[in-house]
Amino acid sequence: MNTAHRPRIVVVGGGFGGLAAIKELKGVAADITLIDRRNHHLFQPLLYQVATTSLAPAEIAWPIRQLVHKRPEVTTLLGEVVGVDREANIVRLRNGTQVPFDYLILGTGAQHAYFGHDDWEPYAPGLKTLEDATAMRRRLLIAFEKAEIETDPEARKALLTFAIIGGGATGVELAGAIIELARITLRQDFRNIKPEDARVILIEAGPRVLANFKPEMSAYAERALRELGVEVELGQAVTAVNADSVEFGGTSLKAGTIIWAAGVLASPAAKWLGVEADRAGRIKVMPDLSVPGLPHIFAIGDTVTIVNGNGKPVPGIGDAAKQGGRHAAKVVKARLRGDTAEMPFHYHHLGDIATIGRSRALIDFGWLQLTGWIGWWTWGLAHIYFLIGMKNRIFIALNWLWIYLTGYRSARLITEPHSDEVSAAPAAGSGSAGTADTRRPDSKAA
């Protein structure tokens, strides 16, 4: 594309994909605008550790502005995209701002989805943002608080029952962390309840957990979960989710806390562009990651569906988004210098990785499988390596070492109004988190 002005590249989404694209674009003679509706990049693989009180939000999130502040050609915009004008080449933000582009890269990710059961959402929240994580942390901690003051044994039992729907990596990692929170971290903290009596039930519709791993790794994960005390229910499709119960296999399980880790839906990028999407909302991109009919617009990561050279779909993981971002940026750079060669995307799968509790993990590099504590240490080192910035690496490493040695998780904060939630007539899973009156209460500390 030839333009009279300096070329304008717009990247939407400061996740793994968008940031990788920005990095790859370094040195290109163009004005770059990075748009995100959050002011921070989030390291999603560790989000479950915020939800389960091991890490603080600031430890897995970075101000996007700071990540690109040494790149004067990059302007960061905090704003929510509501549409793309594919004729005029303009990105429209909710506040009315119009951002023109010559090339556009969309890495707007996915959110959890209930596929026809949106009424389940208030009872079974999912985990995609920092707010989701602090709300889940609050729910988990409040469940123990409610149980402590509950006098009816049946109600108390229900409050100490945690049901997780979905046996993928998020479900498995949450299950392991919640049972350890109950059995190790909170062990001595209550007088009327025994936190170690808490039940954690992982419900998976398919025949095994971690379906994208090799069968023997799934079997290891299931065994490790059961050894920790998690009840694993396989081949059980959930048929109903209510305020205080979840139904599957013809029975109803009373559970004070229900967590959704089962499905995701792509961001509405396909709608913005008016192009075809699959059932999960993902754009069916061309081999070079451009959007069909729009060779100057690219989509990457969880926003798209694409089949790799080997005939297998590219998985919805952070590394695929990174590779996609890098590839889209390379195509843009080629087009800017007049190179119109076909450049199909080839995804290289590095491996699968998941952790169960604080001493077990499983890693499948294809040529090497690691489990047990070797897997756990490798998992930890790999995650620390992929974090951004030395400070967060040091802090998370120290945090994990601390939890590993003492079992204590320090981020056990209930930080939203909660008096309703521990009242005598609790509305379990009422979805009221954050919507209540937020006037500050009387402070109790001097």
Next chain:
Amino acid sequence: MNTAHRPRIVVVGGGFGGLAAIKELKGVAADITLIDRRNHHLFQPLLYQVATTSLAPAEIAWPIRQLVHKRPEVTTLLGEVVGVDREANIVRLRNGTQVPFDYLILGTGAQHAYFGHDDWEPYAPGLKTLEDATAMRRRLLIAFEKAEIETDPEARKALLTFAIIGGGATGVELAGAIIELARITLRQDFRNIKPEDARVILIEAGPRVLANFKPEMSAYAERALRELGVEVELGQAVTAVNADSVEFGGTSLKAGTIIWAAGVLASPAAKWLGVEADRAGRIKVMPDLSVPGLPHIFAIGDTVTIVNGNGKPVPGIGDAAKQGGRHAAKVVKARLRGDTAEMPFHYHHLGDIATIGRSRALIDFGWLQLTGWIGWWTWGLAHIYFLIGMKNRIFIALNWLWIYLTGYRSARLITEPHSDEVSAAPAAGSGSAGTADTRRPDSKAA
């Protein structure tokens, strides 16, 4: 007091005072209940550092349950006190729970107050809780984001104007931290604005800042603030606070962010008991810290007003609450063993301490004054010493060292819905923080 049952001591408030009382009560043959409406103890002296993005909430807050979990005689209750039945000796919680006591210690603190100007609160929020701090952090960061997309120079200037009402320790420390956030931390992060153009105005009605310090220390603080770039307005009573301006000295200052650091009001403990209170709602306790006419009920810390032996009022600082908590516990222990001797409280003032930015502080021990970087290092070491737990000490020390060396503050997170706040028609200081729809937005990260 002789009772047929094992004596019951109830402590309300897990702040400095309440926890000191619990500690002092160790070994006493009694059942102790600790009630707080928050699940965490908050180290309030560093709350301004959460508000100004230096520290994460979990670094200055501790789960109360964990702090007392090795004391089997102590039961922790998460609940909000709504009244005290002084005839039946029962504490009533909002959820209907009734907690009987033989001895009661109230350390329920204070909240910020607007003294007849409650309509100012939405425009000039104060700082007492973790939620206040994360909301203030959000407001500060959003102000820069709004300014970045604002095209009108006057409006942009207003957005980069930060007015702090009240020149006590909180106001002084906030002013120093905000100007450094703008001039050092955010220096390179924006393209359309220069964060270092931000104005920080500290407005104090009295003739000097830090009025409880010696005059020469106040003068030093004022000079240090001015050297950092803070505009200090002394002898200026604020006459009006609006959504986007503050009036004092006959003029109106356009300010996108206005912060209240001017007044506090005691918790409603006096109302619960139906006893006399001063204008700030504080109970006028007896010399032994018991409530007049109720020798088995004690009140401590910011909930009370009491004159020390030297004729000066005991200040509303953490150490006074701690000493009060210890004293009340000692009186309870004496009464339990049948000792009815008079036990007047003597407050021992250790010193005054405040910090201005990341390299200046002032400390007045009476026999020794420290300022400059010696003061700053002493301030830092003193605060680390008073923190609870080795992990937080290590983490905060590392954090401060990091900020000291690099200028970067890592907790720069905007963690509530904000799309309204950066819209084209911003309602500056609309007080909407946290009351907006909290459904998760589309996730942008892969």
